[in-house]
Amino acid sequence: MIYTDTRDSKVQADFRTAVMSGMNAETGGLYIPVAFPKLEPSFINKNPEPSFRDIAFTMAKPYVEGEIPDDDLMEIIQDAYPFTPKVVPVDNTSYVLELFHGPTCAFKDFGARFMARVMSYFNRSENGTLHILVATSGDTGSAVGSAFHNVPGLDVTILYPEGKISEIQEKQLSTFTGNVRALKVKGTFDDCQKLVKTAFTDEELRKEFRLSSANSINISRLLPQSFYYMYSSLVVKNRAPLDSKIEKPSIITIVPSGNFGNLTSGLIAKEMGAPIRGFVAATNTNRTIPDWIATGDYTARASVETYANAMDVGAPSNYERIKAMYTLEQVRSMFASYWLDNDGIKDAINSCNTRTGYVIDPHGAIGWKAWDDIRGGAMDALVNGQKNDFTKPGLTPNAPEWANEIVQKNAVGIILETAHPAKFGSIVKDSIGREPAIPQRLQDVMALPDRAVPIENNYELFKDWLKANLSK
Numbered sequence: 134m135i136y137t138d139t140r141d142s143k144v145q146a147d148f149r150t151a152v153m154s155g156m157n158a159e160t161g162g163l164y165i166p167v168a169f170p171k172l173e174p175s176f177i178n179k180n181p182e183p184s185f186r187d188i189a190f191t192m193a194k195p196y197v198e199g200e201i202p203d204d205d206l207m208e209i210i211q212d213a214y215p216f217t218p219k220v221v222p223v224d225n226t227s228y229v230l231e232l233f234h235g236p237t238c239a240f241k242d243f244g245a246r247f248m249a250r251v252m253s254y255f256n257r258s259e260n261g262t263l264h265i266l267v268a269t270s271g272d273t274g275s276a277v278g279s280a281f282h283n284v285p286g287l288d289v290t291i292l293y294p295e296g297k298i299s300e301i302q303e304k305q306l307s308t309f310t311g312n313v314r315a316l317k318v319k320g321t322f323d324d325c326q327k328l329v330k331t332a333f334t335d336e337e338l339r340k341e342f343r344l345s346s347a348n349s350i351n352i353s354r355l356l357p358q359s360f361y362y363m364y365s366s367l368v369v370k371n372r373a374p375l376d377s378k379i380e381k382p383s384i385i386t387i388v389p390s391g392n393f394g395n396l397t398s399g400l401i402a403k404e405m406g407a408p409i410r411g412f413v414a415a416t417n418t419n420r421t422i423p424d425w426i427a428t429g430d431y432t433a434r435a436s437v438e439t440y441a442n443a444m445d446v447g448a449p450s451n452y453e454r455i456k457a458m459y460t461l462e463q464v465r466s467m468f469a470s471y472w473l474d475n476d477g478i479k480d481a482i483n484s485c486n487t488r489t490g491y492v493i494d495p496h497g498a499i500g501w502k503a504w505d506d507i508r509g510g511a512m513d514a515l516v517n518g519q520k521n522d523f524t525k526p527g528l529t530p531n532a533p534e535w536a537n538e539i540v541q542k543n544a545v546g547i548i549l550e551t552a553h554p555a556k557f558g559s560i561v562k563d564s565i566g567r568e569p570a571i572p573q574r575l576q577d578v579m580a581l582p583d584r585a586v587p588i589e590n591n592y593e594l595f596k597d598w599l600k601a602n603l604s605k
């Protein structure tokens with residue numbers, strides 16, 4: 134596969150270059166495959182559907198062709214995914230896609246674990262350790278730390294702002310041993326990011342160590358997220374006619390979004406033939422994308438803190454990929470968009486629980502409420518010309534191409550549940566009156582000793598620490 138660049142379509146890179154460099158330093162653009170090959174209809178139409186790992190292998194193959202042989206790719210997939218996503222029906226026309234069965238209980242495990250193994254694979258033919266530096270405001274750091282833990286040839290240094298992340302998040306970052314370590318910085322997330330960025334541009338440091346990043350713009354994190362869209366849409370295509378008594382329901386996928394990496398992966402799956410008719414972009418008060426869809430103006434802004442904090446992004450980095458792949462009109466025909474404020478998020482957790490018995494986390498809850506409002510009359514109203522004010526919570530005034538499928542009650546929804554509710558136990562408790570059960574793997578982490586190294590927000594001290602502690 135050839136990879137090009139969102140800012141310069143003349144760029145041609147191989148998979149290895151796209152993965153190892155993360156972004157194109159010359160243009161500042163993001164790598165993107167030149168094609169999204171369709172899967173064979175005989176594969177997509179299997180009933181029962183293929184296993185998650187078969188789907189993962191079949192989808193990944195064209196993107197690594199000529200660079201990773203089949204046997205090695207299979208090994209990467211098996212090692213990355215000892216767990217699978219789960220499709221849980223919560224009523225006749227709604228499915229929750231649980232993406233939290235990995236080690237850190239959030240969907241980022243799917244992307245980070247694949248990326249870690251691919252980087253390790255390519256690093257085998259290089260000399261010495263590849264050092265990953267990552268700044269995190271919460272969930273990314275734990276997914277990356279866990280994904281790279283004990284992966285040969287790589288090591289990870291995580292920087293996080295002391296006192297600014299939740300207790301569970303801190304435990305998930307600070308308790309690693311071996312090749313993964315955490316520094317707690319006396320500063321903000323932006324300070325952490327600045328330290329990391331300065332290190333990447335420090336010639337002296339780069340001469341001594343091979344440095345890389347592991348952030349969400351890396352194409353090897355986006356591609357594997359498309360696997361679970363394909364998987365869930367095939368599961369739902371096969372079972373929904375029985376559950377819903379609709380002969381051929383259209384499948385709408387509802388995606389709680391921040392940086393829009395997850396949703397971009399859904400677009401990739403659709404391009405490759407996943408039977409997904411449309412998407413709902415669901416966000417919190419950080420409504421940059423819903424505003425863009427409603428008004429046509431894209432205005433990046435500072436982020437605001439919300440209960441769905443993994444989506445507190447005001448300048449979503451994957452907007453650039455979506456814009457490179459589609460026109461605004463195409464986006465408007467595929468997407469409905471929807472947002473909720475904090476009160477709405479709590480109501481949504483409660484309404485999901487009351488209506489279905491399902492305990493959902495604050496991110497997934499926005500998705501649930503978006504779907505429940507859309508099928509419960511909001512889309513009918515929009516089609517009939519009643520436009521919601523886009524600056525108020527709810528369905529943004531854009532009727533996608535599939536709006537009539539909703540009006541005619543010919544659709545089912547797949548809501549992506551991006552994190553386990555126990556990671557946000559106190560908000561869930563405020564909403565439904567009880568704490569969600571904590572999975573064993575989170576309890577285990579909570580019992581481990583904290584190993585984070587405290588550090589001042591000072592570049593020279595950070596650099597000295599790296600020089601004294603990183604292996605060559």
Ligand SMILES: *Cc1c(COP(=O)(O)O)cnc(C)c1O
Pocket residue numbers: 239240241272389390391392393394395396443444496551552
């Ligand atoms: C990262 C994250 C999101 C947002 O995903 P994007 O790919 O940034 O849109 C949503 N929910 C949870 C729990 C997350 O950790």
